[in-house]
Amino acid sequence: MVDLSRRRLFTRKAARNDTLRLPWLNAPERFIDQCTQCEECLKACDTQIIVKGDGGFPQVDFSIDECTFCYQCASACPEPLFAAEQNEPWQxxxxxxxxxxxxxxxxxxxxxxxxxxxxxxxxxxxxxxxxxxxxxxxxxxxxxxxxxxxxxxxxxxxxxx
Ligand code: SF4
Ligand code: SF4
Ligand code: SF4
Structure with missing residues (x-):
């Protein structure tokens, strides 16, 4: 039987905190602790640039296209991970x-x-x-x-x- 809690720990360890994930994140350094990998942001992305990255967590892939700053990823996310749209998206x-x-x-x-x-x-x-x-x-x-x-x-x- 697969130990899901161990696997979850492993995937979180495999994910890097300094990866460019998504715009408007409240706290990028805590993203991998709070994202449930539900993939709602992937489905919502205007330009389909959000992919499953390291550890299975979402991240933008600019080799596909650009970010239009449409805010759809933030709107679609059921977790409190994103700042309000009037804030700067990222650095x-x-x-x-x-x-x-x-x-x-x-x-x-x-x-x-x-x-x-x-x-x-x-x-x-x-x-x-x-x-x-x-x-x-x-x-x-x-x-x-x-x-x-x-x-x-x-x-x-x-x-x-
Ligand atoms: S702001 Fe829009 S284009 Fe940019 S990553 Fe989010 S959904 Fe995709
Ligand atoms: S697009 Fe052309 S000019 Fe711009 S970084 Fe690439 S090779 Fe250099
Ligand atoms: S704003 Fe920055 S990331 Fe966007 S096209 Fe210009 S140089 Fe590239």
Whole structure:
């Protein structure tokens, strides 16, 4: 017979607290203690970006699409895990790594074209193609730049100021 309480303990241990889960969480560090894995948020997501992540807990996957900040995940959740809609959704920010094509002198501006917040600007540099510069203060962590990047060079994660 399967010991469900032991399995639950194991899945909670397998889940990481620093994973970017969902917008508007009251207390991201306590999420895995309070989420019942009912999957109502997965069914409700506007862009279907919520997947079962580590330990079976929901998390956003920007390789699928962006977050539109529709608040449907929060509305659908039966647990008191989410803050009111008027609060800022999260502190998540994008970071571009050195796999970026432009950094290897190959012309690409896909991420900047997708960014509604104008957080990614391209600057001309002598002897190189235009380079992306990410203005962290303007980034809302929507993830729209992630799936369009041909080299998977952008990660969105919790930002510690
Ligand atoms: S706010 Fe909307 S698009 Fe973003 S994760 Fe929640 S349901 Fe999905
Ligand atoms: S889409 Fe990716 S490869 Fe292209 S400029 Fe942006 S980070 Fe670089
Ligand atoms: S996460 Fe959204 S706001 Fe931030 S740089 Fe990417 S597209 Fe722009």
């Amino acid at each position: 998540a920010k994008a970071v571009i790594n050195d796999q970026c094509l432009a950094q290897q002198n190959v012309e690409c501006r896909s991420c900047g074209e997708m960014c509604d917040s104008m957080a990614i600007q391209f600057r001309l540099e002598v002897g190189r193609v235009a380079q992306p510069k990410l203005e962290t203060n303007q980034c809302n962590g929507c993830g729209a730049c992630v799936s369009v990047c041909p080299t998977s060079s952008i990660n969105v994660s919790n930002h510690v100021a």
